[in-house]
Amino acid sequence: MKNLISFLLVLSASYSYAWQIQGKEYQFEKLNDQVYVIHGPQADPSKDNEGFMNNPGLILAKNGAIVVDPGASSNIGRKVFNEIRKITDKPILAIINTHNHGDHWLGNEGIQENYPNIKIYSHEKMLQQARDEGQNWIEIMEVMTNYATKGTKTVPPTDGLSHLTEINIDGEIFRAHIPNDLGHSDSDLMIEHVGSKTIFMGDNLFNNRLARAPADIHKNMASLKYAIDLGMNHYIPGHGPSGTANSAVKPYLDYFQIIMNEAKKAYDDGKADFEIKPDVNKKLTNYHSWSGYEDSYGKHLNKLMMEIEARDF
Numbered sequence: 518m519k520n521l522i523s524f525l526l527v528l529s530a531s532y533s534y535a536w537q538i539q540g541k542e543y544q545f546e547k548l549n550d551q552v553y554v555i556h557g558p559q560a561d562p563s564k565d566n567e568g569f570m571n572n573p574g575l576i577l578a579k580n581g582a583i584v585v586d587p588g589a590s591s592n593i594g595r596k597v598f599n600e601i602r603k604i605t606d607k608p609i610l611a612i613i614n615t616h617n618h619g620d621h622w623l624g625n626e627g628i629q630e631n632y633p634n635i636k637i638y639s640h641e642k643m644l645q646q647a648r649d650e651g652q653n654w655i656e657i658m659e660v661m662t663n664y665a666t667k668g669t670k671t672v673p674p675t676d677g678l679s680h681l682t683e684i685n686i687d688g689e690i691f692r693a694h695i696p697n698d699l700g701h702s703d704s705d706l707m708i709e710h711v712g713s714k715t716i717f718m719g720d721n722l723f724n725n726r727l728a729r730a731p732a733d734i735h736k737n738m739a740s741l742k743y744a745i746d747l748g749m750n751h752y753i754p755g756h757g758p759s760g761t762a763n764s765a766v767k768p769y770l771d772y773f774q775i776i777m778n779e780a781k782k783a784y785d786d787g788k789a790d791f792e793i794k795p796d797v798n799k800k801l802t803n804y805h806s807w808s809g810y811e812d813s814y815g816k817h818l819n820k821l822m823m824e825i826e827a828r829d830f
Contacts, residue, residue, distance in 0.1 A: 570620055574586065576710050583689065586613070590662075591626035593627065597627065609631065613637075613691070643677070692708070697739055705719055724756070727814065734773055768804075775801060776817055797818055
């Protein structure tokens with residue numbers, strides 16, 4: 518009877534401390550023997566979700582663990598840390614940030630406060646960007662969440678990576694992929710965990726969600742094609758469900774390809790984006806259910822029209 522009571526108390530505690538946002542529970546999902554992901558909410562940062570919207574990752578090594586993109590605030594980082602502790606009590610050995618947008622890296626503080634000397638890896642450009650733009654991202658998140666993220670401090674990356682740089686963390690090899698100088702941003706880092714053939718795509722990849730236009734859609738598409746050619750087992754987007762190349766990467770690439778095809782026709786015919794927007798919408802029916810679609814596809818069309826025109830001169 519004593520053992521049963523103890524078991525029930527543990528079970529009750531685990532439910533009590535579940536991370537819930539608007540009635541939905543968030544926790545690390547196991548992709549393979551070493552890699553776990555929390556697939557965050559699809560909505561934009563708000564008071565309800567406290568700014569949490571990305572996909573934090575966890576890779577288990579022999580003597581510790583590595584975290585990828587711990588979220589949008591110090592408090593979110595702490596909650597990610599608490600979820601890690603449900604899987605392993607080993608120390609956190611390193612953090613990897615996929616790019617400079619605050620919803621992915623402002624959670625660094627929630628991990629770093631437990632490990633003051635932790636190494637934080639990123640694209641080499643992000644080392645300075647995080648220092649220059651960090652306060653701006655803090656203010657953006659505070660406004661979007663009605664100050665639910667207030668108190669966050671910037672903890673910038675410490676070590677920069679370039680294309681195909683490999684790092685060894687406790688015997689686990691990570692390879693940086695930076696095939697383009699621009700894409701979603703100018704500091705995009707896709708990080709491969711070599712042993713499990715898993716790649717964290719950052720915001721080069723969205724799945725079941727759309728957001729603001731990438732800095733360069735042509736180059737973003739080139740990065741997606743590059744990633745597909747790597748033949749990974751698992752592709753983890755910055756936002757949305759993980760999967761194979763066919764289930765997670767190809768839908769986003771096809772989305773842009775449809776818009777690009779229509780944009781090229783319109784440009785050749787001397788038409789403006791607003792003239793073809795209704796027809797483009799009809800060709801994108803498979804994406805109408807994606808979070809953010811109505812606010813995004815017109816902006817993506819406009820951006821592609823401008824890119825096509827710029828490349829014609």
